[in-house]
Amino acid sequence: MALTEESIGELCGVLGNKGVLTGNAAGPRYRTDPRGIGEVLPALVLRPANTDEVSRVMAICHAENQPVVVQGGMTGLVIGARPQAGEVVLSLERMNRVEKVDPEAGTMVVQAGTPLQVVQDCANAHDRFYPLDLGARGSCTIGGNLATNAGGNRVLRYGMTRNLALGLEVVLADGTVLSNLTGYLKNNTGYDLKHLFIGSEGTLGLITRATLRIFPKPRTQIVGFCAIDSFAAVVETMTHLQQSLGADLSAFEVIWCDTYTATISDVAGITPPLPTGSAFYVLTELMGSDKRHDRDKFETALQDAMQKGLISDAVVSQSDREVDNLWAVRDGMAEAMGQQQPAVGFDVSLDIPDMANLESTLRQRLADALGKVRLFIGGHLADGNLHLVAKHVGADPQPRELIESIVYGLIGEIGGSVSAEHGIGTLKRDHLPQSRTPAELAVMRNLKDMLDPKALLGRGRILPPRDHSENITPLSRNPDNEF
Structure with missing residues (x-):
């Protein structure tokens, strides 16, 4: 660890007693991730409560050449947030509030440590809808969703997390704050810097707040679960539903037969919607706004597919509880795989x-x-x-x-x-x-070296550690700590 006793004292002064954990107080949640491939005890866990504290903490770590790894809900699956030897953990768990909801503008400002399900529930309370949905919704955080550009179950209709972010606030490695939380859909004022940080996994800067898009709440949600006997029929069914339902088609999930069998046999609480024995199982969903006609439209589309010989068997949800039960099969797939x-x-x-x-x-x-x-x-x-x-x-x-x-x-x-x-x-x-060309990797390296010349953020994630003998010109720190 590069921190001196003096700098540790500075960190304690910035964050207070609740903001710094050492030794056994840095419990298991900070030491590993769902992969469970070894634990590393961080020398310190830093728990800032706002962007200013993140900025001041990073300025201290930058001055002391202290490597930092940022943590959110710790649900990632690529060993990106687990600490490495010599790193301190910067956890955003205390930055967990929804700051503002504007239903008319269709925006919500949230802190990075806010769990995804909290954002979903808050949008719902305002008769709005935040469409990102993952099996880890109760634990994963918005900052982690943005840092990994999470996808989930409704990318077909709403896109990846990148498509749901209008503005970001980010703290760079030296403590500089980039703050642009404007909620405009159209904002062609030069480089759209937020896209540098979305998907960068905490290696270019630390996302602290975000302005998210929220949508009118769907008035109907209908789920079908289908058995299909060939992959060609799966693809033809998808095309048929896209043509029949248009933008109301919000999900089309496929489960291979062995995976379906493992899900219904090995995951507790799963009610099998259909017998085993088919080659593929598909969960498809309509989210619409016409309560009088959406069900007829959905069921007619499925019936047409059955008459064409594409679907051999199907069930359609008749209640919110059945919607949840069918989605539980899809979510249970991940648990079955984990087992x-x-x-x-x-x-x-x-x-x-x-x-x-x-x-x-x-x-x-x-x-x-x-x-x-x-x-x-x-x-x-x-x-x-x-x-x-x-x-x-x-x-x-x-x-x-x-x-x-x-x-x-x-x-x-x-x-x-x-x-x-x-x-x-x-x-x-x-x-x-x-998956990336040498030219693309070189540009990634140049961006990393420009924004984090000391390679303190997420060292060794995405790209191999840089040879520190290279001469890199650092960014000059803005004395006002903000652009």
């Missing part, structure tokens, strides 16, 4: 036509290399994002490097992305060149 440990998980994007043979090709390549394997696949088909778990049966630990080389090798062959919505962190860092 396969030890195993190796993936979050990839690829063109929809390339998904048709994904399972058979991967299963063959993994079996050729390893013998007996199990494979679980499912995800957000309409936006090209699939989640995948591969398991070498009987192996503990798993041959992670070999499995990753096979899976990412195939993804690279077909021009896919090694990360669709979970980010890079440290877990996928070495595979990033399969």
Whole structure:
């Protein structure tokens, strides 16, 4: 740790007794993430309560060359927020308020440590809707959603987190504050700097507040759960529903048969909506504004698909409780995959036509290399994002490097992305060149060196640690601490 006793005293003076944790007080939540791959005890946990405190803390750490890792809800899956040796943790858990809601303008200003479900509930209380939705909604935070550009279940209609952010407040590595929380949809005043920080995983700056888009609350929400016997029929069903429902189609999720079987058998509280035995299961959702006609429109679209021979069986929600029960099956998929440990998980994007043979090709390549394997696949088909778990049966630990080389090798062959919505962190860092060109990686490096010349923020996440013998010209610190 680079901090001196004097600088630690300064930090305590800025944050007060509640703001600094040391030793055993820095409990397990600060030491690891859901991957659970080892714990690291941080020397300090810093818990600022507002942007000014974040700025003052970063100025001290910058002066002392102290590496910092930012933490939110600790639900990430790429070992990005787990501390490394010598780092202090900066947790935004105390910055957890919704500051302003403007239903007419369709905006909400929130602090970065606010849980996603709090934002959803607050929007709902104002008869509005914040569409980002993840299985970890009760724990993940808005700052983490923005830092990883989270996707979730409704990207098809509303886009990624990037599409839901109108303005950001960010603290740079030296404590400089960039604050632009304007809620304009149209704002062509030069470079849109917020997009540098959305998806940067805390490596370029620390997001402290955001202005988010909120939408009129849908008056109808209807969910269908369908059994389908071929991948070609899955794709044709999706196209049919897009044409029939238009913008009201808010979700189209697919679960491969083995994954569905594991979900309904291994996850507590799941009520099987349909029998096993089909090749694929699809959850599709309509969110609309016409209570008189939306149900008829949705059910007619599904019936037409059944008459065309695309869907072999289906159920449609008749109440809010049934909506929740059907979504619980989709959310339970992630839990079922997690219960396969030890195993190796993936979050990839690829063109929809390339998904048709994904399972058979991967299963063959993994079996050729390893013998007996199990494979679980499912995800957000309409936006090209699939989640995948591969398991070498009987192996503990798993041959992670070999499995990753096979899976990412195939993804690279077909021009896919090694990360669709979970980010890079440290877990996928070495595979990033399969999805980014050398020129792109060089620009990323230049941005990192410009905004964080001492490489103090999220060191070694996304990009390998820089050779500190390089000569980097730092940014000059603004004496007023704000642009």
